Amino acid sequence: MINKKKIERLIYELLEAIGENPLREGLKETPHRVAKMYKEIFAGMEENPKEHVKMFNESGQGNELILVKDIPFYSMCEHHLLPFFGTIHIAYIPSRGRIIGLSKIVRIVNCYTKQLQIQERMTREIADFIFSDLETSGAAVFVEAEHLCMTMRGVKSPGAKTKTYSLKGLLSSDQKKKEELYSLL
Numbered sequence: 001m002i003n004k005k006k007i008e009r010l011i012y013e014l015l016e017a018i019g020e021n022p023l024r025e026g027l028k029e030t031p032h033r034v035a036k037m038y039k040e041i042f043a044g045m046e047e048n049p050k051e052h053v054k055m056f057n058e059s060g061q062g063n064e065l066i067l068v069k070d071i072p073f074y075s076m077c078e079h080h081l082l083p084f085f086g087t088i089h090i091a092y093i094p095s096r097g098r099i100i101g102l103s104k105i106v107r108i109v110n111c112y113t114k115q116l117q118i119q120e121r122m123t124r125e126i127a128d129f130i131f132s133d134l135e136t137s138g139a140a141v142f143v144e145a146e147h148l149c150m151t152m153r154g155v156k157s158p159g160a161k162t163k164t165y166s167l168k169g170l171l172s173s174d175q176k177k178k179e180e181l182y183s184l185l
């Protein structure tokens with residue numbers, strides 16, 4: 001559970017620890033603002049992606065590939081507590097004509113992005129969920145992200161993107177399906 005009171009107290013102390021005066025005009029409300037914001041950006045902690053599973057039958061849908069491109073996302077790097085953000089592409093092959101609504105896919109993605117993450121694990125977790133919990137015949141997840149911990153500190157490589165992907169089922173084993181996917185991307 002996200003403890004807003006505790007976050008407020010700790011942000012107050014953090015401000016002191018970096019040598020700031022938490023009571024000065026511009027900072028007075030900051031602990032409260034940050035606590036409120038954390039509740040929102042870590043909302044995935046309090047959500048179960050299984051609650052968003054609502055499949056429906058589309059009789060005409062065989063085993064054609066479905067691709068949802070350019071889903072924007074924002075997450076937080078668990079090593080530095082700084083944002084990483086970018087786009088996610090999700091592809092899957094329905095099983096027995098069962099498909100999932102687009103808005104549900106976005107909600108599932110949010111469950112995994114809105115928490116402390118590393119990009120590689122997040123990519124794999126989303127792919128596992130689409131493949132196993134949605135009982136699809138194949139799933140693929142591509143993530144392209146900029147990490148502020150890389151671009152605003154350390155090696156400082158502005159605009160550098162990290163790409164990760166995870167392939168499951170037929171989208172990993174069936175060469176023809178894979179080629180179809182890459183031509184769509």
Ligand code: ZN
Binds near residue numbers: 079147150
């Ligand atoms: Zn980082």
